[in-house]
Amino acid sequence: MHITLKVWRQKNQQDRGHFETYQLDQVNEDMSFLEMFDVLNDQLIREGKDPVAFDHDCREGICGMCSMYINGRPHGPLKGTTTCQLHMRHFKDGDTIVVEPWRAAAFPVIKDLVVDRSAFDRIMQAGGFISVNTGSAPDANAIPVEKDKADAAFAAAACIGCGACVAACKNSSAMLFVSAKIAQLALLPQGQPERKTRVLNMIAQMDKEGFGSCSNIGSCEAECPKEIPITFIAKANREYLQAMLAPDLPE
Amino acid sequence: MELDAKIPQGTLSDKWKHYKDTVKLVSPANKRRLDLIIVGTGLAGASAAASLAELGYHVKVFCFQDSPRRAHSIAAQGGINAAKNYQNDGDSVFRLFYDTIKGGDYRSREANVYRLAEVSTAIIDHCVALGVPFAREYGGLLANRSFGGVQVQRTFYAAGQTGQQLLLGAYSAMQRQVALGNVEVFARHEMMDLVIIDGKARGIIARNLVTGELERHGAHAVLLASGGYGNVFYLSTNAMGSNVTAAWKAHKRGAYFANPCFTQIHPTCIPVSGDYQSKLTLMSESLRNDGRVWVPKKKDDPRKPTEIPEDERDYFLERRYPAFGNLVPRDVASRAAKERCDAGFGVGPSKMAVYLDFRSAMERYGHAEAHRLGIADASEAKILELGKQIIAEKYGNLFEMYERITGENPYETPMRIYPAVHYTMGGLWVDYELMTTIPGLYALGECNFSDHGANRLGASALMQGLADGFFVIPYTIGNYLADEIRTPKISTDHPAFAEAEHRVKEQIDRLMSIQGKETVDYFHRHLGKIMWDKCGMSRNAQGLQEAISEIRALREEFWKNVRIPGTADSLNPELEKAGRVADFLELAELICIDALHRNESCGAHFREEYQTPDGEALRDDEHFAYVAAWEYRDGKEYTLHQEPLHFEVVHPTQRSYK
Amino acid sequence: MKWRQLFISPVGRKIVMAFTGLFLILFLVVHVTINACIFLNDHGKTFNAVAHFMGTNILIHFLEIGLFVGFILHIIQGWMIWASNSKKRPVKYAVWGASANSHWYSRSMGLLGTLIFIFLVIHLANFWVPNRYHYITQGEELNLFERMKLIFSSPIIVLIYLGGLVSLSYHLMHGFQSAFRTFGMNSKRYIPIVRGIGIAFAIIVPVLFALMPILVYLKVIS
CATH class of the missing domain: 1.10.1060.10 (Alpha-helical ferredoxin)
Structure with a gap:
């Protein structure tokens, strides 16, 4: 699968932040959404760029740490599913996915997709x-x-x-x-x-x-x-x- | 150093009572002046923080997650054991004690385990009082289920989210103390090193993960409740952030590490699907109550599982263990699956999986249901449909989870499962008071070694975490602190803090300066593969020796060739991971050393050289009935200290499930 | 716990909104009943008689004060909630997929309310203000039926009224059941009933109101 990712990048709380666009060529449909981000980060590190910071821990939908706002929906399009349990088979080859942090005055952005809860x-x-x-x-x-x-x-x-x-x-x-x-x-x-x-x-x-x-x-x-x-x-x-x-x- | 477990005198059932009656106390006025540090906010850490703060101590709590409520205890599914005997089925403190000792394959300390069984009942009382919504019967009283092959129903549960509910209970008790000013929480902080002054644990160096600042925190005692080290295998059911750093740093400062090779593998996990895989997901053990495990009789059978006829299937657990069948203990089931896959009979794209099939259960339940509904000549399809409904009632959420992850419908086609690393019985050596070999340093929960021996029974991890935090440490820590009441507030200006901080800074600078070619995950994945292949479900001397040299080489390469982007003075998850992997790279070697020295098979530790003619584990009580506690030397060598295990009440026997 | 909390706490504010909202719903029932008198098509005889009663009865005048207080509270509190809530997300989402999880009108209560407010001002300027002015200065009421025929002869006014009533319909569609939720109704047994009544009310009442300008404009009623 080929996926275009538009990801919110923000250095720290003071930074204004902006979107960056990334191309991912080898997305497997059995990957979880966060594993796709692992692949992206691997790619960024090898290119000498700063990887995307995001919160995650248990990756089985119970700790509540993952928090991505995907194409206008918290945790993405699938009902009753956290970001870490969302798999790429729910997207199509060639899709563009916009990923933002939780946005709320009470949840200030710490870095990229990481917010303070x-x-x-x-x-x-x-x-x-x-x-x-x-x-x-x-x-x-x-x-x-x-x-x-x-x-x-x-x-x-x-x-x-x-x-x-x-x-x-x-x-x-x-x-x-x-x-x-x-x-x-x-x-x-x-x-x-x-x-x-x-x-x-x-x-x-x-x-x-x-x-x-x-x-x-x-x-x-x-x-x-x-x-x-x-x-x-x-x-x-x-x-x-x-x-x-x-x-x-x-x- | 002679290891003194400080086990109290008296008969087994009187030891804890006797201890409590005679232990030194600290007066309320003095408690207010004593500071404690707790690292980790899982069941053990949160419960300890709450109960110690209730007593009046001033507690600082640290967790690397964004909130203490995220600790990995939250992911425990099944339940928590307690010897309540609410079911009137003959349970007792002694039986829970006995099952735990036997389940641990006679490699745990009798006195500790008995105390665990004793306090188990108070845990349930307290958790209910905290508002934990356990499952209940229609009469309003608590429900129980059986678990992991024991013969009584003593497991309390809250659907498949028992760990979550218990953790939130302990977390809320701790939050109440935060509001009262008795607990300070430092979230997004990681313990980087332990500070020792005059031989006593007096504080920690913590890194603020958001700003990168190194902070000094002093206290009269330090409690580690930082969980297990299963992530040394890279792929495990642990959370991504679970790590050994706090415990390992304590080990390097002098705390002995006990039985590191006792690592538990859980048989029913969703198999690896590709190289990108970041973690494994556990499916509750309860599935084996109705699922039948099989592989095709023919190697590399290209057919779909549903197309393989009955007589071409090998139900290998039922074949090898007719008495227990699919319900053999975790270690036995795991090894049997691995044996089939290694022999080339594995299924799925990776060939590293076996089928867990619910078809027979659906037919059985379907027939019973048709009979109940009075449908005389039900068609096969109808029976299957009725059976599916029953299965859905029992395991619906698990089936959904499986489908979400794999994209396959387990009602139509068998599940594919494979064992995965799940829990680590080994950990910091502690005495009866949960104190490590460093005075003033305690270890609670999964990060100590104490109660599960060589194998943990289902639903006992939650019990131990809460026992340690709620009901053991509040008593035992007083025995140490009673002598500390004249110690003034620990000043962080002491040279020992400066030295420790310098050491941490040096390591971070060194990591940041390498700027090599490979990512941290590359090394972690590599380490995991070595460990899984050579120190996983079964081990042999040759493999372990190879593993040790491979780990050393990998460690060397790591320190030459790892690439960490960004800076050390901001949120930098890669730097966090690098520090943790650096410690795993050291621990891994010790695990292999321990596994290599233990020339026997017991519990989760299976050495291929030590097995019965029909492939079962062969324990050697004459030579290995001891706790192996390792002392850190210089990173190249470890000194073995033995704590002999005396079985005064139960007598070790060979486990048999045939 | 101070009474002040009722007007400033997040749940207290909602309770005021729900309470005044339900009160205004009651008023709508009265209003639409009076309006329905024109459907008798008796040249406004009944309509004018009822209007006369409403315009001159002392008790009604007292209730009218209550009604104004209700309106003002509902409007001011609504705007304050709107203003407060709109500050809670300083940086907006680039992609906002709320249509997948909620109804547009539920998310637009502030806007719909404002439209209704504008309509209300026009409506009062058309009828209530001139009638009262006439009553105070001349000592007698206007013939409201005649005035209505005059006002609704303008297609622009009719369109404005229809727009206001569409806003009212959607406002009620959410507001009716929302008020009950704010008062704590969470029973599975009653929610569907209230929701059903709410939807019916949100359709029937505005339609009845709308029939008046339409039928008058089309001279079905004269």
């Missing part, structure tokens, strides 16, 4: 946890959890924190990411004690980090590589409304 960690620090110290937990079977709720909590917890939802959203909103964590913990009995403060704090932090608000457009759900449903955003909205209208203690 530490905002997600800070949102988690704002409340994405249950405050329980090691050693003090009751027996795991002491509190039964309805299977349906446990399954729903798992579906929310399947989020890999890659940021595709932000990259896809017109508003660069992180609501799908934030709501998945809020929903997971709100569905479980263990998450009840901090339920109200959690939703308020996490959403406040999301705002502080510079993510937009949700307009229920649905791009996030369509592009999420783990297919986290947008219904969790509605769930988080309800949690927010409850926390705001019915605080537990008089202020």
